[in-house]
Structure formats: structure tokens, C-alpha cells
Amino acid sequence: MLSSLQDQAADTSTSKRKRLPREFFTRRDVLLVARELLGQVLVVPARDGARIAGMIVETEAYRGPADRASHAYGGRRTRRTETMYRVGGTAYVYFVYGMYYQFNVVTNVEDIPHAVLIRALEPVEGITVMRKRRQAHADHNLASGPGKLCIALGIDRGLDGADLLGDRVWIEAGRSVRPASIGVGPRVGIDYAGEWVAKPWRFWIRDNVHVSR
DNA sequence: TGTCCGATTGGT
DNA sequence: CCAATCGGACAG
Numbered sequence: 001m002l003s004s005l006q007d008q009a010a011d012t013s014t015s016k017r018k019r020l021p022r023e024f025f026t027r028r029d030v031l032l033v034a035r036e037l038l039g040q041v042l043v044v045p046a047r048d049g050a051r052i053a054g055m056i057v058e059t060e061a062y063r064g065p066a067d068r069a070s071h072a073y074g075g076r077r078t079r080r081t082e083t084m085y086r087v088g089g090t091a092y093v094y095f096v097y098g099m100y101y102q103f104n105v106v107t108n109v110e111d112i113p114h115a116v117l118i119r120a121l122e123p124v125e126g127i128t129v130m131r132k133r134r135q136a137h138a139d140h141n142l143a144s145g146p147g148k149l150c151i152a153l154g155i156d157r158g159l160d161g162a163d164l165l166g167d168r169v170w171i172e173a174g175r176s177v178r179p180a181s182i183g184v185g186p187r188v189g190i191d192y193a194g195e196w197v198a199k200p201w202r203f204w205i206r207d208n209v210h211v212s213r
Numbered sequence: 214t215g216t217c218c219g220a221t222t223g224g225t
Numbered sequence: 226c227c228a229a230t231c232g233g234a235c236a237g
Contacts, residue, residue: 060220069220071233080233097221098230104220117220147221189220212221216236225226 017041017172022165025088025107030114033088033107034061035203037116039177041124042103044153044169052129052153054121054143055174058204058211060187062104064113069193072113083161084113091169093150093160100147103155105164105171119202120144122210123152140209181206188213 020040027033043053064072064084071081071094083092084106092104092115104115121143123130130142130152143149150156155169162168183204190197204211 062220071220076234078234094220095232096219098219098232100221102220119220145221187220192219214237217234219231219233222229224228 017174019165020089020171020173022087022089025105025164026109027088028108028112030061030063030107030116031201033105034059034116034201035182036176037105037118037171038182038203038205039175041172041174042118042121042149042153042169043125043172044155045167046126046129046154050126050129052126053124053172054130054149054153055124056118056120056171057122057208058118058120059202060117060119061201061203062115062117063201064115067193067199068196069187069190069199070113070115075113081113084115085111086161088114089164091159091162091164093155093157093162095157096147101150101156102146103150103153103159117146118149119146120204120210120212121149121152122208142210144210145212177205183211 037056037059041053041055062070064070065075072084087110088107090106092106104117106115108114123142134142143152164170183206184200185202187202
């Protein structure tokens with residue numbers, strides 16, 4: 001089973017992949033979108049026309065305004081959170097801890113601030129560039145965290161608000177992941193969120209070495 | 214304007 | 226376990 005997973009993952013680097021359509025992102029269930037983003041491929045074009053890409057192996061759903069862990073909790077609408085109120089299929093990129101960027105995918109229709117944090121990628125294309133940016137770390141440590149993947153792909157605040165159906169960053173169809181291969185558990189780094197801390201809204205591909213932690 | 218703190222990471 | 230490092234949110 002493990003080998004078939006790897007074969008399929010390898011397949012995504014050679015076959016033609018289709019870009020995910022608007023309708024994938026505008027669905028109302030952010031938990032469903034978070035699960036189905038596993039196995040899809042996040043792509044950022046490099047300067048010379050090359051591509052930097054990684055298969056999504058870990059995600060977290062944020063369901064504002066009810067979700068206390070969300071930046072949009074209570075309907076909070078500020079310059080930073082405004083992006084989350086845009087239509088599904090928009091990139092929400094923010095800066096934290098004074099040094100890291102975090103890449104999110106906005107879901108649902110306009111004015112409903114739901115989003116999926118992309119927490120880890122398995123490198124697929126542009127691995128040499130990723131190694132350079134991440135200072136020659138082992139491959140399983142190139143993009144195995146939300147801050148790390150932004151460094152590896154060169155993502156910064158300039159991509160906040162970018163349309164995922166545009167040409168600055170997008171997501172292509174990779175492989176579907178069987179429910180049995182999906183790990184489910186509580187989100188991390190949100191100890192301030194009270195009862196919402198325990199919600200099992202973190203998803204990952206089981207046995208994949210590129211998952212964080 | 215001042216203070217508090219974070220959807221993390223890497224080193225001790 | 227802890228420091229790094231600075232923008233965002235909010236109180237005053």
C-alpha cells in the first residue's frame with residue numbers, strides 16, 4: 001500500500017494536471033474542502049518559467065465567525081482578515097511570530113470567512129530551488145510546516161488576496177486520498193481558543209514523512 | 214501611542 | 226524548554 005501511494009505521488013510529477021475549478025473552493029463545507037485538498041498540488045511559478053510545486057499532505061480548517069481559533073472569530077473584519085471574506089479560491093497569506101508567513105485557501109462564498117491552512121507539502125517540482133531556499137535541509141524537512149513551505153515556495157504577503165484561478169499561485173488536481181489514509185486530529189498552536197482547541201479539524205496523509213512535527 | 218501576543222521554528 | 230522578532234488588534 002505504501003508503495004502504491006508513492007507511485008501515485010510520483011505520477012503527479014509527470015502527468016498533466018488540471019487546475020482545480022472555482023466550484024471546488026466555493027463549497028459550503030470547509031471541513032470537506034480541507035480533507036479533499038490532501039493530495040492536490042500547490043504550484044508557484046518561478047522567475048525563469050520553472051515551477052515550484054508540492055503535494056498537500058496536511059491541512060487545518062478554520063471556520064469563522066463561530067470558530068474562536070479563526071482570525072475572523074466574532075465576525076472580526078480588519079485590513080488583515082478582509083481577505084478571508086473574499087470568494088472561495090482566494091489566497092489568504094499573513095505574517096506571524098515576526099518571521100513567518102502562513103498560506104491559506106479561502107473557501108465558501110463571498111462574505112463567509114472560512115479558510116484552510118496549508119500545513120505541509122511533499123516536494124514535487126523545483127526541489128533544487130527548495131533546498132537552496134531552505135538551506136539544504138533533508139527533503140522531508142523542506143516544506144513540513146506552514147512557515148517552512150512558504151519559505152520553500154517563496155510565498156510572502158505579496159500573494160495575499162491572489163486568485164487561485166490566476167497565474168501567480170494555483171492548485172492542480174493530484175491524486176485522491178482514500179478516507180482510510182487520512183489522519184484526523186486537533187489543530188495545533190491555538191491554545192487560546194478554549195473549547196475550539198479540541199475540534200478534530202486537522203487532516204493529514206497517514207504515514208507521509210512530509211507531515212509536520 | 215503603548216502593550217500584549219501570536220494558526221512557528223530551530224536550537225539548548 | 227525557550228528565544229527570536231515584528232505586525233496586528235485593541236485599550237486608552
